[in-house]
Every structure is written in structure tokens, then in C-alpha cells.
Amino acid sequence: MDKFRTLLKNISPITDKEFADTISYFKELVLKKNEFFVEQGKVCRQIAFIKKGTLRTYYINDKAVETTSCFCTENNLTTSYKSFILQQPSTLILQAIEETHLLVIDYNSLQKLYSESSAWQTVGRAVAEREYIVMEQYASVLNNETAKEKYLRLLNEQPNVLQKADIEDIASYLGVTRRTLSRIRREISK
Amino acid sequence: MDKFRTLLKNISPITDKEFADTISYFKELVLKKNEFFVEQGKVCRQIAFIKKGTLRTYYINDKAVETTSCFCTENNLTTSYKSFILQQPSTLILQAIEETHLLVIDYNSLQKLYSESSAWQTVGRAVAEREYIVMEQYASVLNNETAKEKYLRLLNEQPNVLQKADIEDIASYLGVTRRTLSRIRREISK
DNA sequence: ACGATATGAGGACATTTGTCCTTTCCGAAG
């Protein structure tokens, strides 16, 4: 909970009282390995703060190719944001790749917070802006980094993920086939 | 101006009075062909509504490769959003590829609107959410569409851009070299 | 109208990546 408080502080100033008054809107949720937080085609009704564990965000396109957009780890917010904002069916799938403990708030509660509290309205905008920046960063990575560079960054920034996720998932994160990932790993262990 | 009013209405409800009270914050700006709206390394201080014309958004990465992320056309909002939000130097470059007429609001004015008006606070969040969705869509395109598919979409959705922009820019939008774009055009005119 | 210059098309070859397989490795179960 402290970690969540810290995250919110970093996002936007909010007083201890405002935080205390609204914390009851948040619920605990535990997912076992391979359980879904968001399923494809269902509306995402919650935003989650990850207390512990890892969620893989991915989707399957019309050519039946699976793409992993990120591995979300502890002390971060996650959701199928577009689905959440628009309350429309999600194209993204969020699945736990290990046991994961979440703190979640649902859509209606958040709208209630927005209408009751200007501070939370500001948090909402700040979160949207943050999510935007994360997504822009992601697009930049897609445009500029080779699969090998992405692999090295993963190795540097989220080494645990390389242990926890399987080759197929990592390849789909890098945007290449298993065969190419195999070549990359060989090159790196020169 | 009417078109701008319509756009705002679509983004978030705002009354005619609120609109009228704040319209003085917006200024007209005209760019000639090849003039910059945002230069690389400079802080982007404005959001623009494009009344007429086309802006190309692009950047140059550390390998000196140029990537065009979008061609923004009339009746849309545009800015170097990350730079604007954070008021930090922009990595993106926004350049007019033809004479372009803008309606702009600067950062300080917008913050003033946010603090004075709850309605504008809501507009701000809605704009951020919208920008997020656009960026997610962009990332999805990067992941799922081949260069040929992107070319066909451009042909379908923004045919004028294909006339106005040069081959180099379009190739950098598709994420391929001129040589590959040449092959794509040949294939399409089968 | 003219040459100078820029812009787009496309040939030849090298490199990268994908597809389809087979082989190797490793852990679980007998």
C-alpha cells in the first residue's frame, strides 16, 4: 500500500486525507499463474496496481500472430487502457505469467472519484498523460530498436522477465520469430 | 473556428459560454511550406488545431535514420505532446509540407484554463486519453501492418498526402527504404 | 528553350529474416 501511495505522489500531488478518504474504493485481487486479468473481447473494467508478480500484455491480430507489447512488473499500474477509457471490448489480453497480487479500482468508482474530487480529476489527467508517454516510448522503441537491441534492453531492465517468460513470448515481444531470437542469443553469447 | 468548436464538442461536453469565454486564449498562426511548428531540441509550447494544410511529424534517431510518425491534416489537433506535457525539449519535429493555417494555445494559457475551469480540466483529460488512443493505434499499426498495407491505408485514408509528401518522407512513414517503396508501388500498379 | 539539379524507378548483389525441419538439451516420472 505504501508503494502505491508513493506512486500516486509521483504522478500528481494528492493529500494524505484525499488518499485516505478514497482508498476504500480499491480492492485486493490475486491471480494464479496463467490466469487472466483482462480477456480478449471483454470490457476491461479495472485499473490495477501490481503489488507483486508479472503480467504479460499481448494480443492476437487478424493474421493470428501474437504480439507481446509489455511485461508489467511490480509497483506499476496496468490495465487495458483503451478498453477501460472507452468501456469497449478489449483487443489486449493481460495474463499473469506467475502468481500476481493486485490492488484494483473499477471504472465506476473512478468516475465517482473524478466527479467528487478535483484532485482525482487531476490524477486522472496525469495518469492519461503518463500512459500516453509510455505508449509514445513504446512506439519509439518499435521504430528505432532492432530485435537485438530490444533483447539487450530487456536483459538490462527486466532480467527476471527473461527467466519467467518463455521463448515464444519473448520472441513475440521482440517482434521476430523464435528462429531469429535463437540467432540473437547465439550472437550475444559470442 | 466552427470546425474547432465541433472538434471540442466531440472530445468533451463544453458549453457555448465556456467556449466563448476562453476563445481569446487561442491565436492564429500561419506556416509557409517547410517552416517548422516544432523544432528538434526545443520545448514545444503550443497545441495547434489545423485549420488548413498538412504537418509532417518526424524525428531523427541516434543512427541518423529519419522516421515519419504521421501526416496531420486539417481539422485535427497536433503538437509534440510529450514535450508539451513535460515542457521538455522535443525529440519530434513538426514541419509544414505545404502552407498551413493553425489555431494555437500556449502551455501557460492552458494551465490557466485548467485551474479556472473544471470543464477545461475535463477537456484536458479527454485530450490526453484521445492522444493515448491515437498512439496505441499507431503502435498497433507498427506491430501489425506490413509496409504495403500501410501504403494502401494511406492511399485510402489520406490520398492527398501521397501527392504532397515526397517519396523519402513516405518511405520513412512506412518504415522502409525508398527502394522497398518503389517495389511496393510497382506491385500495386500490377 | 536550355542545361543544371533534384526526384523517382529500378537493376544487381548482399544481408537479414522467415519457414520448415531435425537435433540437442533438460527435467520429470518410472
Add this chain to the structure above:
DNA sequence: CTTCGGAAAGGACAAATGTCCTCATATCGT
């Protein structure tokens, strides 16, 4: 310890794309 099954590595070839050119055409200023 041995065997089995699944996951990862990697061989062989095909397809796609990039690099480096040249050639043709369009555009502009004098």
C-alpha cells in the same frame, strides 16, 4: 539410472529487404 516429452537450438533453403548504383524524367532559374 533410464527413458520420455517438451522446450530451445540450429541447419538448409526461400523470401524479403537493404545497399549501392545507374538511368530516366521532371522541375527550376536564367
